[in-house]
Amino acid sequence: MNTPMNTHTRTNTRLRDSEFTFMFQLISYSFIIILSIMCLLPFLLILSGSFSSNESIVRNGYHLFPTDFSLEGYKMVFKFPTQVLKAYGVTVFTTVVGTTLGLFLITMAGFVLQRKDFKYRNTFSFFIYFTTLFGGGLVPWYIMLANYFNLTDTYTVLIFPGLMTPFLIILMKNFIRSAVPDELIESAKIDGANDFRIYVSIVLKLAMPGIATVGLFLALGYWNDWFTSSLFINNPDMYQLQFYLYNTMNTITFIDQMAIGTGITLSQEVPTESTKMAMAIVVTGPILFLYPFVQRYFVKGLTIGAVKG
Amino acid sequence: MLKELNKNKIMFLMLLPTLIFFLINSYFPMVGIYYAFTRYDFEGGLFGSPFVGLENFKFLWQSGMLLKLTTNTVGYNLAFIILGNGLAIFCAIMLSEIRGRLFKKITQSVMFLPYFISFVLLSVIAYNMFNYESGFVNTVLKRFEAGPVDIYNTPWIWVFLIIIFYLWKNLGYSMVIYLAAITGISDEYYEAARMDGANIFQRIWYITVPMLKPTFVILLLFSLGSIMKGQFDLFYQLIGNNGVLYNATDIIDTYVYRSLKVTFDIGMATAAGLYQSLFGFILIMTVNYIIRKVNEDYALF
16 A cells, blocks of 8 residues: 555655645635626616716716716705605515515415325316416406406506415425425424414414525516516605616616707706716615625525525 | 215315416407407497408518517527526536635625516616617716617617526526436535545536436426517516617517507507417427427426
């Protein structure tokens, strides 16, 4: 074993391995750093734009750092604070109500669909899964909700379509199956608890990581939704936050273009560019603020789902 | 059925709201497919509009619209699937080999960040970077005396921009999934390989990459199933109603949305939507059938 020759080859390979490893790590570090910078850069651009004076943007364009520091964009946004606050109110309301209600329904459905003593679980699972295979398309869906259910300009339409997706139900089903042992449900039944009672006192507690993940998916969906407003909401007081931002972007551009068409340079008076960026920051702020806390759960939930699934 | 219903009354009740949800949100609208065969008028409604048979489909086909929409939709999705998974696997492997825990944590968070922002903010970002007068890219180009480029009027650039924005937004998410799969690989394999004198490249190539195959295949199958569905938010927020770019960037979803919101072409929009659903359905069935033949474990259903 300990012939000199053998030791020599061993140290040789070890050396080569560590050299390779060093090289690989060097490449990894640089590549990951470059990608991370690219992920952050656009946020910096918007932040810088929101703190620049409009004049400097119009003259010199957007920069990575504010060339002429100014708060006029934010002042413009909060000149009419009621509109922004209303949009915030609508989004917070739909996010809270939609996420809570959606979680309640999804966990109940997931619980029932994974119960082996529920005879029709596969039939109903397919009933839900089939909707991902085939659908009527956007237009029949829109006409039905708008014309037959009369949901235009209601909070119901802002909440209802986002309540659940087949993907989230399947995720929850798998999660409950792995987190709640059958024996536990069995013994609770013997103790006389009914299925709803089991759901409330056992499933809801054991499936917490799964509930957190699905809840985050739901909340993110509601918070970032602009599409529902664009289809169903005509009353500006009921615009979701993202649609309000979308509208601000387009309206200011529109006013700007109108002004150019009539030969008046409005840009000097209305700080259009910096207002757009300030508006974007005001709308996105909470997500960026909450993100570090939320992200951990997301990674955890996804990790569990990926490994188990 | 009735006996079962009685036995598991509470479970049925617990499932009922979900069933009603899918009935309203997904099954009732299927009746509306009938619009695809009518020239829709607002007075007539569902069954009062004149029946025109396959005329809507014929028009979509003859105008070349169907072909263009299909090529764009499928083409972009293939690019998303191939490049998206490739980049995610690449980054996950690199990140998994990095020792510094704090560095790992911070970079992973930073790369996951874009997944959380709305598509409206994405459009603000695109505007900030690419608009003609003050966009960041043109600001930089001007500094190098390279003159401004009118990006919003140059269709071919958007083919790349859309793909890049997609990768930018989704990298963190898919990377987490692959990273989880890598973490699940037992250390013993690597130890054994190291004993046998495999260097880091060999270890990655002969252990990590093959072990990622199941995760990759499952994600691939899921995405192949929805290859006819576009990333509507991404395309619409980046392109909007900018007609100059349609040839390079119009997908079925954006066409349907525009037909509904802008041109009110209900019959045509429903026809395009039905084509999308049917084509996608046939595609999933075919893919699933083939997989079942090759390896039953990977089949979707």
